[in-house]
Amino acid sequence: MEIAERRPLPLRLRRFRAGSLVPIVMLLAVLLVLIAVRQPNFLAPPSLLSFLGRSTPIILLAAGQYFVIVSGEFDLSVGSLVTAQVVVAARLIDSEPSRTWPVVALLLTFGILVGLINGLVTTRLRVPSFITTLGMFLILVGAVYLWSDGAPKGGLSEEFRRFGRRAFEDVPGLGRVQYALLVLLAVATAAVLLSRSDFGRTLVAVGGNPRTAELSGVRVWRAKTIAFVLSGLAAALAAILLGGYSGVSFQAGAGLEFAAITAVVLGGVALGGGRGSVFGAMLGALTLEMLFALLNFYGVSGALKSTVQGAIILLAVAVSSVRSTSR
Amino acid sequence: MRRTITVLAVGTLLVLTGCATDEPATAPSAAASGPAGSGTGEQSKFFVQADYDRELALLDATPAGPDGKPWEQALQPTMVDTAKFKKAGPHKICFSNAGLNNPWRQVGFKTMQAEVDAQRSRIEQFVHIDAEGKDQKQIADINDLLGKGCDALIVSPNTTATLTPAVESACKKGLPVIVFDRGVDTTCPVTFVNPIGGYGFGHVAAEFVSGNMKPGGKVLALRILPGVDVLETRWSAAKVAFDKAGVNVVGVEFTDGDPAKTKKIVNDYLQRYGTIDGVWMDAGAVAVAAVEAFLDAGQPVPPINGEDQLDFLKLWKDRKLTAIAPTYPTYQWRTPVIAALKILDGEQVPSPWKLPQPTITQENLAQYADPDMPPLHYAMCGCTDLPGYPDRWK
Numbered sequence: 258m259e260i261a262e263r264r265p266l267p268l269r270l271r272r273f274r275a276g277s278l279v280p281i282v283m284l285l286a287v288l289l290v291l292i293a294v295r296q297p298n299f300l301a302p303p304s305l306l307s308f309l310g311r312s313t314p315i316i317l318l319a320a321g322q323y324f325v326i327v328s329g330e331f332d333l334s335v336g337s338l339v340t341a342q343v344v345v346a347a348r349l350i351d352s353e354p355s356r357t358w359p360v361v362a363l364l365l366t367f368g369i370l371v372g373l374i375n376g377l378v379t380t381r382l383r384v385p386s387f388i389t390t391l392g393m394f395l396i397l398v399g400a401v402y403l404w405s406d407g408a409p410k411g412g413l414s415e416e417f418r419r420f421g422r423r424a425f426e427d428v429p430g431l432g433r434v435q436y437a438l439l440v441l442l443a444v445a446t447a448a449v450l451l452s453r454s455d456f457g458r459t460l461v462a463v464g465g466n467p468r469t470a471e472l473s474g475v476r477v478w479r480a481k482t483i484a485f486v487l488s489g490l491a492a493a494l495a496a497i498l499l500g501g502y503s504g505v506s507f508q509a510g511a512g513l514e515f516a517a518i519t520a521v522v523l524g525g526v527a528l529g530g531g532r533g534s535v536f537g538a539m540l541g542a543l544t545l546e547m548l549f550a551l552l553n554f555y556g557v558s559g560a561l562k563s564t565v566q567g568a569i570i571l572l573a574v575a576v577s578s579v580r581s582t583s584r
Numbered sequence: 585m586r587r588t589i590t591v592l593a594v595g596t597l598l599v600l601t602g603c604a605t606d607e608p609a610t611a612p613s614a615a616a617s618g619p620a621g622s623g624t625g626e627q628s629k630f631f632v633q634a635d636y637d638r639e640l641a642l643l644d645a646t647p648a649g650p651d652g653k654p655w656e657q658a659l660q661p662t663m664v665d666t667a668k669f670k671k672a673g674p675h676k677i678c679f680s681n682a683g684l685n686n687p688w689r690q691v692g693f694k695t696m697q698a699e700v701d702a703q704r705s706r707i708e709q710f711v712h713i714d715a716e717g718k719d720q721k722q723i724a725d726i727n728d729l730l731g732k733g734c735d736a737l738i739v740s741p742n743t744t745a746t747l748t749p750a751v752e753s754a755c756k757k758g759l760p761v762i763v764f765d766r767g768v769d770t771t772c773p774v775t776f777v778n779p780i781g782g783y784g785f786g787h788v789a790a791e792f793v794s795g796n797m798k799p800g801g802k803v804l805a806l807r808i809l810p811g812v813d814v815l816e817t818r819w820s821a822a823k824v825a826f827d828k829a830g831v832n833v834v835g836v837e838f839t840d841g842d843p844a845k846t847k848k849i850v851n852d853y854l855q856r857y858g859t860i861d862g863v864w865m866d867a868g869a870v871a872v873a874a875v876e877a878f879l880d881a882g883q884p885v886p887p888i889n890g891e892d893q894l895d896f897l898k899l900w901k902d903r904k905l906t907a908i909a910p911t912y913p914t915y916q917w918r919t920p921v922i923a924a925l926k927i928l929d930g931e932q933v934p935s936p937w938k939l940p941q942p943t944i945t946q947e948n949l950a951q952y953a954d955p956d957m958p959p960l961h962y963a964m965c966g967c968t969d970l971p972g973y974p975d976r977w978k
Contacts, residue, residue: 296856299855304855311851352958352959412895412958412960422880433882502844502847503843503847503848504844504872505843506842506843506844506845507842508840508842508845550855553855553856554855
């Protein structure tokens with residue numbers, strides 16, 4: 258693979274090594290310039306920080322999705338998992354502050370469990386992951402409706418909501434620093450460290466060529482299952498932040514799986530696995546949110562969001578196909 | 585092989601992306617597509633001038649009936665004779681319910697059950713079938729109930745046109761039929777119970793918002809979804825009021841009744857326009873999310889309307905908002921039971937039975953913002969005198 262990439266590249270597209278951070282950083286820079294032209298005050302620290310805070314859930318999901326995609330799989334269940342978690346949290350907490358921490362612990366466990374099931378079904382029962390996680394998506398959507406009779410019940414306590422809503426006020430030089438930003442910082446650091454660890458490298462190898470990885474003694478099923486668990490865990494954290502931000506909602510997680518996958522692809526991670534960086538995936542999420550903010554400033558309807566996401570996925574896959582077929 | 589799977593998966597993804605887009609027909613939100621905000625757009629095709637005029641006139645009408653019991657009052661009633669339905673009790677009353685799929689209907693149904701309990705001496709049996717929001721199920725439900733020896737049938741139709749034949753066939757069976765909430769396209773039921781209606785709601789809210797903001801200010805209108813008559817009328821009356829007041833409606837957006845989406849929309853508008861000077865809503869379910877968007881952005885909350893849901897009333901009281909809450913009162917769920925018993929007694933009843941539609945304002949807020957009731961409760965339930973209050977509604 259390395260040798261193949263060192264050959265002269267006939268297409269302009271191939272100027273950057275696959276998985277390189279250069280394109281995404283450039284795209285982000287272009288968006289920042291466009292936003293600076295249109296809405297200069299957006300770039301002031303307080304408004305930028307609040308933007309970053311609001312983008313945290315999708316960045317977390319992109320980080321989780323990175324581990325799954327780089328190992329050669331998909332996780333379509335994260336959006337419905339977020340919705341399910343928010344609805345479950347509201348019903349269990351039922352506006353009772355003392356139940357906050359037990360429910361937080363339960364949500365994290367629930368996220369890990371869903372990831373574990375996704376992983377085991379995919380690796381042990383050999384069901385393709387987009388079928389496994391699509392099934393999980395439908396199961397969760399159905400279960401939520403069944404359990405709640407179609408209307409959300411209960412309520413989230415203020416203690417639960419503060420994670421996604423509140424902030425350290427008046428931090429010198431920065432102003433309002435949302436709690437979400439701390440979560441983001443912690444998760445981003447952990448994700449980068451993890452992706453550089455042995456496990457992270459193994460995962461990329463598994464995604465690049467599972468057969469070779471298997472033959473060289475890697476327990477592929479275990480690596481992939483852990484990737485799904487990480488994605489589930491990321492969804493649980495995202496659910497806690499999103500539920501906090503907006504309260505009980507049946508659509509808390511609607512469409513998030515696509516946003517996460519688009520972000521990961523935008524960040525230079527190859528669909529099909531084997532190439533990419535988690536930092537790129539998180540930058541991809543930030544870039545995607547930035548793009549939507551820009552569209553909003555230009556008064557473009559939010560309905561265009563899914564079209565933009567679809568176009569990005571198509572384009573990214575087309576680019577990576579062109580690269581690999583001429584390899 | 586891997587390539588095939590990837591392509592297949594991406595294909596599936598794209599199809600799903602399409603499916604997951606449930607942002608309902610954003611096309612009609614004309615104002616949303618122009619950056620400068622192009623006002624209120626075209627008038628809704630649901631708008632009927634005569635109905636609008638009548639509803640606005642009813643807002644000022646004095647109701648007939650016992651004081652302090654709006655669920656027994658009627659506006660400009662025309663009485664109908666019901667002697668032919670007179671029957672000795674105790675009775676079996678049947679109810680075909682469109683659904684319990686939102687908090688408003690949950691509160692309403694609890695209120696209806698409590699009314700039945702209050703009348704236990706006269707009601708031997710109360711049969712309730714929930715159509716779960718499905719037309720086909722409700723048609724079958726009504727058919728079922730017709731074979732169960734009901735003395736009176738109450739129907740809260742899921743949709744107007746589709747349920748009309750089912751209601752007509754029930755009328756033909758000779759038992760008294762009472763329709764409430766959403767209507768049907770037939771006059772065969774003995775009476776149709778509902779409050780003043782959507783025009784009244786939308787008008788009251790829009791007048792308040794435009795009257796309490798600075799002249800020429802920017803209004804954001806938030807609607808649940810397009811194409812539902814009771815909601816379309818609310819918006820169309822607001823449009824008339826806003827056009828008359830000459831306010832600048834910078835956006836008309838659909839929220840799907842979802843707090844997450846609502847908060848995002850309000851946030852987007854705050855970023856795009858810097859400030860928003862008034863918020864109009866066609867239903868109160870997401871009013872709290874809209875207010876939170878202003879609070880979290882560190883901005884003053886502009887004049888806004890909600891509904892009589894407790895979470896909004898509490899926030900209004902705590903944060904001292906400039907707000908108003910027109911209602912679509914849940915006490916209307918009591919009236920059909922009362923009507924059924926009157927009809928079975930052979931007493932005259934108003935037809936149509938137009939109930940008063942009170943508005944919660946700063947003056948009477950304290951009376952409704954009961955801190956002990958749950959956030960999704962509707963204050964205008966007229967249920968405080970009913971058996972099991974307040975525990976039944978908690």
